[in-house]
Amino acid sequence: MDLDDILTLAETGQPSPLELARARRVARAAQGQYDLSVVDGYEIIVDADLVDPLTAVVDEATRVARAAQLAKLGTVTWTTGGGKSGGFGHLTWSDEMAMIFGHAPGTLRLTPERLANLVHPADVGTVRKVVRTAWDRRRPDEVTFRVIQPGGAVRHVHCHIEILTTDGAPSGIIATGADATALELARQERRRLTTRNEMLCADLAALDIVTGLPTRSYLTDEVDRARRTTGGALIVVATEPTTRLPDALTDENHDQLTAEVAQHLRTIVGDEVTCGLVGPGLWGVLLAPAEEHAEAPEALTARIVDTFRRHLFSVQHKTLRLNTWAGLVLFGTGVVATGFDLLIDGEHAARDARRSGIPTTVLNKPVAPRDRIDKCRSQVRQAVSANRFALYAQPIVDLRLNEVTRHEILLRVRNDTGESVAPWAFLDMAERVGEILTVDKWVIDHALELIGRGAQTSHYQVNISGKSLADPGLLTYVTEAIRRHGVKPECLTFEITETTLIENRNEALAFATGIREIGCHLALDDFGTGYGALAHLKYLPVDLVKIDGVFIVDLCRSPADQAVVSKLVELCHTLGIRVAAEYVQDEETLEFLKRCGVDFAQGYKTGRPEPIAVSPEKPVRTIELELRLPPQQTAMG
Amino acid sequence: MGVEGTAALTPEPVDSEAARRAEAARLKAEHDKEFAAFAEVSYHTVERILRAACWDREVVQDALNEAYLHGRVQWFKIRTYTEPIGWVIITARNKIRKELHRRQREAAVAPEDLPPAPHTDIADAWEAQETLRTWLHHLPSRHAEVFQMSREGFSNQEIARILGLAETSIRSYKLAAKKRLRELAEEAGYTDSESRRRQGGSRGPR
Structure with a gap:
């Protein structure tokens, strides 16, 4: 089936009885209203032109301009003037078109140069070219351009350009147009939105490239949100190979190991829990306040450490165990400590666990600010x-x-x-x-x-x-x-x-x-x-x-x-x-x-x-x- | 005023008034009948032409209601036109334009934004018409109107005069419309002609 088949098929269709009834209804309604107006003696105002469109004897320029005027469109007519003036012939615009250009009707005598001066300098070339081509090829065309009104305001104008004929010979050009500023701006806005959608990217910075887990800064922000809203618990897990890694390991091997640990952590805590990479060999897990039947944070912490310690990781075909410790910080709503502070507390707790040789350390509330800063500073100075x-x-x-x-x-x-x-x-x-x-x-x-x-x-x-x-x-x-x-x-x-x-x-x-x-x-x-x-x-x-x-x-x-x-x-x-x-x-x-x-x-x-x-x-x-x-x-x- | 003045000039006001009224009533009945027949015949043609360029069916129908009402009011003049349908098309088109302008719809939805027609099997005339209509809405409205009018059997000169276009433009608009429609049909997967296939089939068995 192609276009011609579809056209033929479409034209075989006769209006259904239902559709015919609709046409009769329209006619009856018109008749009814008309009768009512006759009986009640009021007049129905008909604002349309009452000339037979097919028999009126006028030249084409006038006819097209008149139709445009009825449709509230402006026209510019450019006739050759029968070649007698030798120059450019006769150039006029309708009152509507004069107003589109920002001029009072009848105040400006048009010449091609004057008209070109009213068009935005950037668009003059295009307009000239379109008009010239249309005339040379005797073919209608259309063009959108900007005009600069006397006050400096810029408007977009869309014009259909057509070739006029008198007695079968081309005799002029008529441009029918309207102010298309709103349309053009809407089009530009649609184009902008399309570009914006294409260009908009996901926040790359939020996810770590190797592990696919949220980054340190993302997790810090999430912890901060939790302490402002619901409170909760933060687990910081520290992992460390039990044996010294062979020197031959490449960065890829390290990345591979990190990714494996990340995946394992994800499996243990589940998809709903926010966890992230907070440092090399340091993992953060943010828990919402425990619901009654849910696993207690302490139990989960112990489970993570236990599972990690038991698991055999592999790197470059060699198995590897990770020594694991964890710090758990419980915090309520509205604690003074920021997300960063809580993260640091968790890191310190994990470090304390390592130092004391126990699997986990639990802090029931955030550390006092003074102690935290002192501890951090001494850690840096010591390093x-x-x-x-x-x-x-x-x-x-x-x-x-x-x-x-x-x-x-x-x-x-x-x-x-x-x-x-x-x-x-x-x-x-x-x-x-x-x-x-x-x-x-x-x-x-x-x-x-x-x-x-x-x-x-x-x-x-x-x-x-x-x-x-x-x-x-x-x-x-x-x-x-x-x-x-x-x-x-x-x-x-x-x-x-x-x-x-x-x-x-x-x-x-x-x-x-x-x-x-x-x-x-x-x-x-x-x-x-x-x-x-x-x-x-x-x-x-x-x-x-x-x-x-x-x-x-x-x-x-x-x-x-x-x-x-x-x-x-x-x-x-x-x-x-x-x-x-x-x-x-x-x-x-x-x-x-x-x-x-x-x-x-x-x-x-x-x-x-x-x-x-x-x-x-x-x-x-x-x-x-x-x-x-x-x-x-x-x-x- | 005019009626009273005319009545004053006639010597036997009562009798001639009655005769005049009877004549007017007869004429009105004749016009009523004539108009009803015209409306029934022309309505769907006008509707198809208008809907080729305007996707909003309600707007088209409102405009048609009004145009036919005005047509009835002025029927005594319009009935003498070569093609009264031309006048209805012009009037209804201007009503649509006014309505769209009032609603600022043109800015809100341009043809290029309409979703492409899904490829469904066209089984009957109605589906063919609907499919064509969705394609026509992808065309500049001038092209769509000219194309639809030419399919309805209007001559180039008639189209030019009814739509207020230059006569030389009609041919170009028709060609451009046909070209774009063919592209749209091909994009939707309608490429192989059935008539050509039948011819191909007549080459005989292999």
């Missing part, structure tokens, strides 16, 4: 004084040269078993209790020491928390360390992380200006998330912006990310700032970044972080440091 950190270097590729020209110095925290783990949970804690400066100073001192001992062939990027910038002594400390370790300042870039936490703008500006005066560069890390305002780009003397990984991980599949990245590059380059991208995981992304003009790329694709030294206390190691620096490599690996 600093015991050098429980390690520095790693991750290569950064200069995309113009396609080779590694820089390294970012990354901090790793050594956990209770001496393993180096990612520092984000530790840094989050240190930042919140105001001890981050101590950590930053340790990093600066040790990083510069390592750099100073090396050949300084690369460029090094060192992180400093936005919060530390409030310290007036920081600039002196850095300057002094640079001098002491003999580091070339031009080989250093300081990356400001957590720009949200810049507390004192004046101090931050003083540090930024000072650090650049001695020759170092300044970068903004994780740009585009948090509250890292564009204003920073305006007043901070930034040399480099590092786009946050959430815009990069899914870059090739997300038009929204592509828009953000490409425009950000444009913006930064306009401001004289270079751009780096982190979390680059595949070749495709790398290619896209090159096309956008991104200056630097960093990520597993271009090189993983590698340890640069075990301990600065043993100078012998510095030779090893040289060897351990990842080899110079191209982006192609």
Whole structure:
């Protein structure tokens, strides 16, 4: 069946008796009303034209214009004038069209130039072209354009363009149109909404990429909501391999193990319970207030620990047991402690359990604020004084040269078993209790020491928390360390992380200006998330912006990310700032970044972080440091 | 006033008045009958044409009720027109336009927003008409109206005059409408012609 068949079939249909009855009803109703008006002596006003449309003898231009007028449409008529004027002929518009253009009827004598001047400059070309083509091809067309009214107001006008004929020969053009502003705006709004829907992304930051569980910040917010509304219980589970993991394990193996633990935890607690990854080997489970028949939080905690301890995990075909402890914090509604405070309490409780050699520690209420802060601070200070950190270097590729020209110095925290783990949970804690400066100073001192001992062939990027910038002594400390370790300042870039936490703008500006005066560069890390305002780009003397990984991980599949990245590059380059991208995981992304003009790329694709030294206390190691620096490599690996 | 004036001029007012009334009544009865027949014949054609461009059935029916009422009021004039149906179409179209303008519907739903017609098996004339109508709503209203009128048997000149268009445009609009309808039919999966298939079948057994 095709269109012709359907048309033929449709036309075989005769009105059904029901439909015929409907037609008769309409006729009867009209007749009835008419009769009533005759009897009652009132007149039914007929506002339609009373001319026979098929016999009226008028020229086509007048006829079309008259029909348009009845339909409240405006017309512009352009006739050749029989060729006698030689020029453009005769151009007129109807009163309605004059008003659409914002002019009182009859006040303007139209010429093509004058008409063109009333059309929005951006649309004149299109209108001319459409009219010209319609005339040349003797074919009707339509066009939407903007007019600028005398007061400066812009209106959208839609016109049908038709060719007039007199005695069979083309004699002019008539445009029938109306103000289509409302229609056009509605169309644009629909288009905008479509784009918005396509571009809107799920909140990537809420879920951890490896485990699919909520992240630390998400869980913190959820705990905070619980303490403001229902109260509940928070379990923090700490896991740790019973035996030392073989050194040969790759990052993928670690991720695989983490994902397996996450899945196991999910199975134990069920899908309704919020649980998340709150630190390396640290898991948080948030429980709503217990219903009568539900399992008590204490029992669930014991069950998690017990199940974890019994389970045989496997990594790289080797079985592995996890030693497990847990801390349980019970909290009521409206406790003063924030979500973060409760999380810290849980972590401490789990740590206490480990230290005392018991499976779980239960806190019936949150710890007193003073005790909590003291405990956190001493934990940070202890870590600093015991050098429980390690520095790693991750290569950064200069995309113009396609080779590694820089390294970012990354901090790793050594956990209770001496393993180096990612520092984000530790840094989050240190930042919140105001001890981050101590950590930053340790990093600066040790990083510069390592750099100073090396050949300084690369460029090094060192992180400093936005919060530390409030310290007036920081600039002196850095300057002094640079001098002491003999580091070339031009080989250093300081990356400001957590720009949200810049507390004192004046101090931050003083540090930024000072650090650049001695020759170092300044970068903004994780740009585009948090509250890292564009204003920073305006007043901070930034040399480099590092786009946050959430815009990069899914870059090739997300038009929204592509828009953000490409425009950000444009913006930064306009401001004289270079751009780096982190979390680059595949070749495709790398290619896209090159096309956008991104200056630097960093990520597993271009090189993983590698340890640069075990301990600065043993100078012998510095030779090893040289060897351990990842080899110079191209982006192609 | 006019009636009184006329009456004053006639010498025997009572008799001629009665005769005149009888004549008027006869004429009215004749017009009534004529109008009823016209309405019954024309109603569905007009409705199909209007519904080709306006998707809101209620609006069309309201406009038709009003147009036929006005048609009856002015029937003594309209009955003399070449095609009274043309006048009804014009009047009803203007009513629809006014109503839509009042409701601001045009801005709310443009044709491109209508959901595509689902592919169902077209079994009878009514289903064919409904399917065509949904496709016509995807066309610019000028194209749809012109197309439907031409299918109803109106000539190009008649269409141009009734719809207030230039005569040269009609051919283009018809072609454009047919082209777009064919595309829509193909999108919906109606591609193979039955008549062609019959011809193919007549080639004989393999």
